[in-house]
Amino acid sequence: MLLRNMKRSLSGVAAASLLLGASGARADWGLNLPVGVTPISQTAYSLHMLILWICVAIGVVVFGAMFISILRHRKSRGAVPAQFHESTTVEILWTIIPFLILVSMAVPATKALIAMEDTSDSDVSIKVTAYQWKWQYEYLDEGIGFFSNLSTPTDQIYGSEEKGPHYLLEVDNKMVVPVGKKVRLLLTASDVIHAWWVPELGMKKDAIPGFINEMWIQVKEPGVYRGQCAELCGRDHGFMPIVVEALSEADYSQWVADQQAASAAAAADDDREMDMGELMTRGEKVYGTHCAACHQANGAGLPGAFPGLVGSPLIKGPVAGHVDIVMNGKSGTAMAAFGGQLSDADLAAVITYERNAWGNDTGDLLQPSDIKAAR
Amino acid sequence: MSATHGGYYVPHGSHWPILGSIGLTTLLVGFASLLNGASGATMLMGIGVLITLVMLFGWFGTVINESLKGMYNDQVDRSFRWGMSWFIFSEVMFFAAFFGALFYARIYSVPWLAGEDVSTNQHLWPNFDADSAAWPTNGPAALGGEFSVLDPWKIPALNTLLLLSSGVTITLAHWALKKGNRGALVGWMVATVALGLTFLGFQVYEYIEAYGEHHNLTLGSGIYGSTFFMLTGFHGFHVTLGAIMLAVITIRCAKGHFSHDNHFAFEAVAWYWHFVDVVWLGLFIFVYLV
Amino acid sequence: MSTATTHDTHHAEHQSGLLRWVFTTNHKDIGTLYLLFSLLMFFVGGAMAMVIRAELFQPGMQVVDPMFFNQMTTMHALIMIFGAVMPAFVGLANWLIPMMIGAPDMALPRMNNWSFWILPFAFAMLLSTLLMAGGAPAGGWTMYPPLVLQTGDAFPFLIFSVHLMGISSIMGAINVVVTIVNMRAPGMTLMKMPLFVWTWLITAYLLIAVMPVLAGAVTMLLTDKFFDTSFFNAAGGGDPVMFQHIFWFFGHPEVYILILPAFGIVSQIIPTFARKPLFGYSSMVYATASIAFLSFIVWAHHMFTVGMPLTGELFFMYATMLIAVPTGVKVFNWVSTMWRGSMTFETPMLFALGFVVMFTIGGFSGLMLAIAPVDFQYHDTYFVVAHFHYVLVTGAIFAIMAAAYYWLPKWTGHMYNETLGKWHFWLSTLFVNVLFFPQHFLGLAGMPRRIPDYSVQFAEFNMISSLGGFAYGLTQLLFVYIVFQTIRGGAKATDQVWEGAKGLEWTLPSPPPYHSFETAPQIK
């Protein structure tokens, strides 16, 4: 492994130096904070540049003085040490001047901060709930809600397939916002702390279980903006991206209408009877998006951290116990309560799937109505 | 052959510290395994406690011997004083963490949950209003079920009185020691220990009452139960340690280990006892009263 | 036990063999133990950093599982901070403070032994968690709940090892305070003490004040997990963010614990090789004290994104920015000490100069992080990682290296190999910048920290950073070689060692006698 890495590193040096020479050739290859597309991100960018240049200037003065004395006041050049070692005047000077510089930074910073924390007068409110490891978006006034999962295939992650251009920064369902409107996000989490961050939107806020944090964005240009969870949240912290699509107002209304129609159709599912085949296909899909991150696609789990489900006595046992742990989770562990996250049909499907996949073969079959009864 | 350097006593080699490390580690590994539900853990813990006790007896025994042999000059005595003072300060900071938790919960988190932070309350805890959030509270999910608090003017007030009196008796003991009146010294010390033990007795009684059906106040009673038991519990633990130290010092007083001008060990324990006393006042005010 | 008891407390002066090191109460022996332990931990923590860099060498998952990656990040930080840097400073304090203030030994020698001998047990406990069900702790060194409560069997071991480290640090700090206030030779007034002693005195106060708070914080984690309490659980009226407040009340002073002794070291070395007294001695002392004071009221700058009230954010932003002032005073004083001096550039001086430049760079990025509205962008990205490695690696570690080269001839009586020392410096400086400088770009461009895999636009800089990391790591093997070569032999060192060296420790022979000052020296 090491050797292979070392070999790779050699070619890496070559590649890297080439790239350094030809920087700018690739548009998405950033060196600096993005300017972004919201008022907040643009304020942050200009503040960032201001402080950066102030620091560079101070650096030039301090390191300049230091290098002059390193070059000129060296013994090999016959320098004789002076003996001065105190001056109250300069001490006072170099206390006051940096202080004034700091004040000049603090003033614009204070203004920016006050503007950023003002979430009043918003046009759209979206409640964002973080889970290990996915996001849920609920549009409070439109009655729409959905989950957003990483959509990069595992094969790309483990190297058996070429990585796409949006590797790790792509999801199945994007969060959609209207351009130009003040969108208020209400952030919370169901299990551990996460943080919602899209660099080009300029704001990062923690999603904390049991509390709601507010932030606002106002996207100026239509487009797709990508970010990811920015607070360590367990095994797949690196794999819970955020994708925001900003649409013109008309497109946004259309999208809202489509979503509303789709959720009505999904609700109808909960009142249907399904056969084994349908349950298993659907179950496999639900399992893949919601459960495989921990219990693994083959149901083997990760010994020590996440139990395997193959031949698990709980699954082989009575249905009720199985339904209970999936719907209510187990507090103090990573096993979340999925009762509130999945529809009756999805729960019925995934439980049926677990009871019959990987050779569990219990033959049990659950209907959405069974789940409704268990709620 | 004790070497002294410029009069400052520097011991050569000691096996007590390493024994202490082994003891503490055994104790903690045992406790950790117990929490993880491993078998044989209690046994391991027991061994750890035993080793630690042997270490404490041995180490203090050595120090007492050296002290009695007059190996410690004034400078060594001053080192001990500084050391003890800063140790007590570190204990103060340990309690500060828990007081900090209490104040944070009361000033920030509970009011936020109860509506000061509008969206948190509205979207997550709509039933948690200013009324149900009034301190004492076990939070929006009413963890641990309904509970009631203990009347501060019963046992806690009595306990305050006991500890304050013990502060007086130990000072009287100190005066007696300075005057060289051993009888009075031992008498006041016994009184101090007795007051400390009575305090502990009441505290145990209070805990039993709290956990009982009537109050249903447990560690699991939300943030109130958590802060209440952690603060009073750690305080009680410190009183226990203090009482043991007082008891040892009482025996040493009886044996005549201390002279009117050389009795650091006595003073160290007295300081510690006063510290425990002051913490209690903080508890009485902030945990029981307001 | 039986052999141990016959040895009793006062055995022969120079007990030989292994037991000498186990039972020793001598400040130099204990100092050596601390330093060697710290070196070992630096390599253990460094090896974990190499795992991190290997996984991040290119996008995709190739070397380890994400869970193990998080364990590496967490353990790397805990081991480097509590196992490498802090013990290295305590080791230096043990060796140097008694020699610098003219004392025979540390004030409380038996407790001194215990402070050290707790550490190997604490770290054995921590490292053993790598083998447990569920693996080592993986919630980050900051141990935020509720995530950390998902730790497997390792959890109580993590908590208890932190308790042990705390006990060790508190005892060590008390010893330092008592030694300095009570053991100074006649005439050694406070304002005559070398700056290393001053910075350590102030560091020790910080330690005594904040280590117990950390102990309290992790105790609450323990009870939340096992005893039903709900300090950090909103359902019971607590708040996960409350942990962060308590943790950073410890954590911020902690980072100054990791840098103040380094300031002291640099303030000893620069005057020696500039052959000119330290400029602004008293303002250096006041600046150190101001930094320590301010460090108690800035903690929430680590938490700008948790949703604090606006006034809180403003307060912590202003207070944090203020720290630049006393720190600047220190930097300016160092530069003025060099100004019109007569400088030579032996290895310790090189490391000290490297420290001044690169620590300042780390300080600048710290100042940028302090600006709350922009920290919303920087927070939890590699920009932060770059910041703290500049202050920790090119700051604390470089100062420790400087100290090692500076005092090694005094400790061993031998000169180290100057050519190799210079190689060590130049290679380290080159590679450490290849390692950490690109991380600024990564962070600004949007790469979060604590992730085992990243999107493709971060590939180039990560590869450069990893290469720098491997090279920097390998370079440190040179250091080990130099140190052991010097211990085993080499040119005889004079008492003063360095032409411009001033201070009591240089009046003693090299190596110094077992008991530094049998009779206290008189200081004019």
Ligand code: HEA
């Ligand atoms: C040795 C350790 C050390 C030191 C000395 C510092 C020093 C400073 N740190 Fe740093 N910091 C860390 C270790 C350290 N830090 C660590 C470990 C973390 C991350 C923890 C984690 O999350 O895991 C961190 C994180 C961290 C954050 C949180 C970032 C985030 O998570 O979002 C912030 C924010 O304010 C910050 C600020 C500062 C500041 C303002 C200083 C100041 O003290 C710097 C002052 C110095 C200078 C400014 C340079 C010299 C001055 C001049 C030349 C004078 C003139 C200058 C001006 C007027 C600008 N640090």
Ligand code: HEA
């Ligand atoms: C004093 C503290 C200290 C020190 C010295 C270091 C030293 C190093 N650190 Fe780190 N680090 C932290 C404190 C420190 N660190 C902290 C607090 C965190 C945050 C953790 C968290 O998020 O919770 C962190 C996190 C951290 C990360 C981010 C991980 C993440 O977010 O997922 C990275 C990534 O590059 C990193 C790298 C390194 C490297 C390459 C070194 C190098 O300097 C190490 C060099 C040393 C050696 C390499 C050992 C010596 C050599 C050998 C063992 C020989 C073998 C060598 C080879 C095989 C090449 N550290």
Ligand code: CUA
């Ligand atoms: Cu969710 Cu990190």
Ligand SMILES: [Cu+2]
């Ligand atoms: Cu800080």
